[in-house]
Amino acid sequence: MEFALSQEQRLFDDSLRGYLADRLPMERLRALAEPGDGFDAALWQGLNELGLHGLLVPERFGGAGLGMLDAAVAAEALGNAAAPLPFAGTVMATLAFMSGATEAQQDNYLPSIAAGESRFAVGFAGLAGQTGTASVTLDGDRLSGHLTAVMDAGAPTHLLVFLRDGTAAVTEASAATLTLRRSVDRTRPLTDIVFGNVRAERLDAANDKLAAARRVLDAGRVVLAADTLGAAQRMLDGAVAYAKERVQFGRVIGSFQGVKYMLADCVTMLEPCRALVWYAAHAQDAMPGEARLTALHAKAQLGDVGRDVARITTEAHGGMGFTDLLGLHYWFKRISFNRQVLGGPERCREEAAELQGWTLQA
Amino acid sequence: MDLSLSDKHRELQSQVRSFIRQHGGESPKVGGGRKRPDRKTLDWQRLLVEHGYVGRTIPRDYGGFGAPPDVMESAVIAAEFAHANIYAGLTNQGISMLVPTLLEVGTDEQRRQWIGPTIRGEVIWCQGYSEPGSGSDLANAQTKATLQDGNWIVNGQKIWTSSAHYADWMFLLCRTEPDKPKHEGLSYLLLSMQSPGLEVRPLKTMTGRSEFNETFFTDVKVPAEQIVVGRGKGWYVANVTLKHERLMIGDAGKMTHRLEQLIHLLRNTEIDGRSLIGVAEFRDRLLKLQGEVLAWKAHNLRLLTEAAQGVDSGVRRMIVKYGGTMLGFRLASLAVDALGAAGLPYEPQGEDAEDDDATTWNIDYIYDVGLMIGGGSNNIQKNIIGERGLDLPREPKVQNAAAIGRG
Numbered sequence: 001m002e003f004a005l006s007q008e009q010r011l012f013d014d015s016l017r018g019y020l021a022d023r024l025p026m027e028r029l030r031a032l033a034e035p036g037d038g039f040d041a042a043l044w045q046g047l048n049e050l051g052l053h054g055l056l057v058p059e060r061f062g063g064a065g066l067g068m069l070d071a072a073v074a075a076e077a078l079g080n081a082a083a084p085l086p087f088a089g090t091v092m093a094t095l096a097f098m099s100g101a102t103e104a105q106q107d108n109y110l111p112s113i114a115a116g117e118s119r120f121a122v123g124f125a126g127l128a129g130q131t132g133t134a135s136v137t138l139d140g141d142r143l144s145g146h147l148t149a150v151m152d153a154g155a156p157t158h159l160l161v162f163l164r165d166g167t168a169a170v171t172e173a174s175a176a177t178l179t180l181r182r183s184v185d186r187t188r189p190l191t192d193i194v195f196g197n198v199r200a201e202r203l204d205a206a207n208d209k210l211a212a213a214r215r216v217l218d219a220g221r222v223v224l225a226a227d228t229l230g231a232a233q234r235m236l237d238g239a240v241a242y243a244k245e246r247v248q249f250g251r252v253i254g255s256f257q258g259v260k261y262m263l264a265d266c267v268t269m270l271e272p273c274r275a276l277v278w279y280a281a282h283a284q285d286a287m288p289g290e291a292r293l294t295a296l297h298a299k300a301q302l303g304d305v306g307r308d309v310a311r312i313t314t315e316a317h318g319g320m321g322f323t324d325l326l327g328l329h330y331w332f333k334r335i336s337f338n339r340q341v342l343g344g345p346e347r348c349r350e351e352a353a354e355l356q357g358w359t360l361q362a
Numbered sequence: 363m364d365l366s367l368s369d370k371h372r373e374l375q376s377q378v379r380s381f382i383r384q385h386g387g388e389s390p391k392v393g394g395g396r397k398r399p400d401r402k403t404l405d406w407q408r409l410l411v412e413h414g415y416v417g418r419t420i421p422r423d424y425g426g427f428g429a430p431p432d433v434m435e436s437a438v439i440a441a442e443f444a445h446a447n448i449y450a451g452l453t454n455q456g457i458s459m460l461v462p463t464l465l466e467v468g469t470d471e472q473r474r475q476w477i478g479p480t481i482r483g484e485v486i487w488c489q490g491y492s493e494p495g496s497g498s499d500l501a502n503a504q505t506k507a508t509l510q511d512g513n514w515i516v517n518g519q520k521i522w523t524s525s526a527h528y529a530d531w532m533f534l535l536c537r538t539e540p541d542k543p544k545h546e547g548l549s550y551l552l553l554s555m556q557s558p559g560l561e562v563r564p565l566k567t568m569t570g571r572s573e574f575n576e577t578f579f580t581d582v583k584v585p586a587e588q589i590v591v592g593r594g595k596g597w598y599v600a601n602v603t604l605k606h607e608r609l610m611i612g613d614a615g616k617m618t619h620r621l622e623q624l625i626h627l628l629r630n631t632e633i634d635g636r637s638l639i640g641v642a643e644f645r646d647r648l649l650k651l652q653g654e655v656l657a658w659k660a661h662n663l664r665l666l667t668e669a670a671q672g673v674d675s676g677v678r679r680m681i682v683k684y685g686g687t688m689l690g691f692r693l694a695s696l697a698v699d700a701l702g703a704a705g706l707p708y709e710p711q712g713e714d715a716e717d718d719d720a721t722t723w724n725i726d727y728i729y730d731v732g733l734m735i736g737g738g739s740n741n742i743q744k745n746i747i748g749e750r751g752l753d754l755p756r757e758p759k760v761q762n763a764a765a766i767g768r769g
């Protein structure tokens with residue numbers, strides 16, 4: 001029994017964090033946030049060289065063939081850096097092709113994901129428990145209808161859509177009408193999509209397509225939970241550093257118990273969440289019996305703890321925390337974004353209740 | 363990441379399982395712990411020591427099983443006993459706190475004398491730490507001991523001495539060097555509860571029971587050699603002991619067990635003919651708690667791995683007592699809320715009878731408040747997390763403490 005990251009995972013984490021610290025300083029983040037279109041071609045290409053995009057793609061398709069724990073490590077690093085990158089979309093698309101595509105479709109798409117040539121915005125018409133409207137029909141190979149508030153919308157080359165019954169369909173992004181919407185998180189836009197009878201490929205090789213769709217969705221939720229973990233840790237580290245520097249009443253404010261206890265509360269909430277994210281990520285690959293429940297709880301728990309840590313750490317920075325100058329708000333808003341997409345805590349817990357047969361009892 | 367057991371641990375697991383199949387019927391009931399172990403419990407404890415399920419890594423010379431240190435083995439054993447709902451042995455302050463302290467800093471003679479009888483449950487210890495005037499500020503202890511003709515003469519008062527009314531011996535923190543600064547003036551003595559001049563009075567708490575006592579010392583004689591480490595080293599020894607107490611209080615296994623009982627309770631409690639697990643307001647609270655218990659369980663696996671690898675867990679260990687007691691209280695709170703008005707009849711029993719289910723939940727709910735205060739209150743824990751874990755500066759020392767607040 002060893003509940004820890006491997007040496008390889010720690011090295012990957014270090015190299016990813018080192019790269020992101022170098023390429024994404026605050027001024028670069030601000031410049032990217034200004035247009036709000038959520039894509040940085042240079043960053044995408046650089047991370048491609050680190051092997052990020054093909055992380056979960058099997059080696060025979062040119063990827064690294066790694067697992068969800070590796071994806072969670074990467075997502076935590078991306079959240080820590082507030083990196084504008086459609087990583088959840090990449091993970092979900094990879095898993096959708098691995099579980100639901102024919103071999104010909106895998107041959108066609110997986111190598112291009114691993115090479116960083118394809119970027120997927122993944123939309124759920126139902127299933128994920130998002131607000132907004134969604135009405136999508138698939139008639140043979142023709143896709144019609146619309147979806148709102150689809151995440152990972154920064155410069156997608158392809159769209160992957162899950163219908164309510166778990167059927168998945170892929171189309172080129174250029175075939176549909178996309179309306180980009182800047183979100184509260186200016187580094188990550190959303191998009192509204194209209195499909196006007198466009199040609200799409202069905203992914204229906206899975207035996208149980210609804211279960212396969214839920215596995216994809218849960219993987220996306222684990223990635224978002226890990227992203228929030230990284231963002232919240234960044235905010236906490238910042239608040240601790242600030243509390244050791246800022247002087248009031250002739251003392252650094254971190255020596256006041258009022259401030260100290262706020263930060264002690266944050267670490268007490270957040271640290272067990274890291275173990276939960278690791279456990280849930282590992283379960284997706286290694287413990288099918290626990291995979292759904294732990295993914296749902298990870299998404300819900302990080303949604304709640306993320307919000308508390310974001311609020312408390314901003315408050316610990318005093319007035320400076322509220323300004324645009326420090327840029328703390330990028331992480332605050334990233335955490336807000338992650339909470340709402342692919343189903344908030346209430347929805348995830350409701351699914352966990354259904355899973356355990358707790359909604360049927362009267 | 364590998365959550366499977368190694369061959370060695372799987373072998374141990376099957377040994378424990380076959381032990382439980384063979385001897386499980388001899389086990390006393392799980393729970394209790396408010397009274398002196400009876401014959402059945404002592405026989406069971408002896409059996410566990412013989413098989414290495416208690417005192418596993420304690421050297422044979424000191425009455426243990428002599429296995430090499432391996433925290434994973436302890437975890438495997440604990441999991442099997444918990445799963446089978448079989449009594450895993452006594453947990454008391456002697457076993458959980460004094461024994462590890464003597465192993466760490468005691469003399470060979472002290473270890474030979476005390477460890478064996480303590481782990482077998484033959485000698486029961488109580489802890490003489492807190493005083494009416496020194497709770498969180500433990501190093502301010504005023505109970506004094508002076509050396510006269512080869513004996514310490516102890517005078518003063520201790521409070522919160524759980525199990526003092528049936529304990530055989532006490533480990534005592536007292537002031538032996540009144541001229542030294544407060545942290546350097548303390549010593550750690552071992553004394554018999556039969557000593558003349560020692561009086562134990564039960565202290566009734568808000569549960570309605572007397573889980574604790576007040577202990578009064580009037581010229582109590584303690585042979586000079588019954589000191590651990592040495593004069594003026596009491597604060598150091600006390601901290602060795604406290605480290606073990608805090609880990610004991612934030613136990614993830616206990617939370618898991620309580621969550622399971624809570625799920626059972628919500629399934630089987632009805633309002634207007636509806637099971638509470640189907641009522642959204644209750645169910646949502648349960649789900650939130652389930653997520654948190656899962657997180658603490660995973661956190662515990664991480665701590666266990668770090669202990670096995672000899673890695674210092676740092677702040678991850680420091681949060682256990684604070685986080686664990688808060689979560690435990692919220693689990694009990696939901697149970698009390700689910701029981702509602704029908705759960706209010708409250709009849710705590712004495713030491714020889716079992717409480718009914720509703721009373722048990724209410725005692726847990728009330729007692730957990732005590733756990734937030736005892737063993738270093740949660741505010742003290744937050745100081746530790748902030749100062750030792752996050753490296754934040756301490757509050758400045760007040761220069762003239764007596765003048766402030768008492769002036």
